[in-house]
Amino acid sequence: MSNKYGLPRDIPSDVKRAVRQxxxxxxxxxxxxxVDYEHFSPEFANAxxxxxxxxxxxxxxxxxxxxxxxxxQRRVHEANQYPSARKVQYAFSDVEASEGRPFIKLAGMTLRNCNTPLQVRGYPLFQVESPEELNGPYRLTASFFNRQSQPSLFIRQNEWKVFADSWDVEVKGPSVTVRERPGEIALKILFVPGEGLVVERLDMYCAGFHLIGNGEELRVNSPDGGGATFTRCLADNCNVGLSLG
Ligand SMILES: [Zn+2]
Incomplete structure (x- = not known):
């Protein structure tokens, strides 16, 4: 579908990225x-x-x-000049709460029914808190970092946020992709509403550990030079699913 000037609705991906940034x-x-992409100056009909x-x-x-x-229009122009996410330094949304404990599939390692699915040097990186009241929601907390050990995506009690100073964050369908620079994916996460989440791609440093996730494989390189590869692994019903350091 095009407008009267023959401009198609589809916005090229490099233009979308420039708008997101x-x-x-x-x-x-x-x-x-x-988010939706909105032509506001001029409106799409006149672009x-x-x-x-x-x-x-x-x-x-x-x-x-x-x-x-x-x-x-005035408010949109003003907000475009001083975007809300730039002011607060993040953009956010929520994770649908699960009836049971949410699972986390971290590439080749599935973590299910765990209180602390992942901890690094004794610090819980992923955490699942039980409902505070009968029929209340389980609350998921998780921190993801990039190769520079900077936050790429945080989940705090079922609310997720991505950071305004990231190079690129793209939300498409139920998935969120955080890129560090062209062609370098720090994180690709797929939300499975009411059940958990799948980490499809991961390239993160945390406390000296390098975690590389790609589809069905999770590789963990330790600061001491050791390493381990996990494919189709399952940690079920553990207090701590995966403990590093
Ligand atoms: Zn809004």
């Missing part, structure tokens, strides 16, 4: 991480090209408010 990967109004400066990020709620004229 400028906006800090979140809705410019509320910092929500689930002759996909200019990243004329496109902004809006979450589905803020987008709907704009379409219904419940959000002014």
């Amino acid at each position: 400028r906006c800090g990967f979140g809705c410019v109004i509320c910092a929500g991480a689930i 002759t090209r996909h200019d990243p400066e004329g496109i902004t990020l809006l979450c589905p709620i803020c987008h709907a408010k704009k379409t219904r004229n419940m959000l002014s």
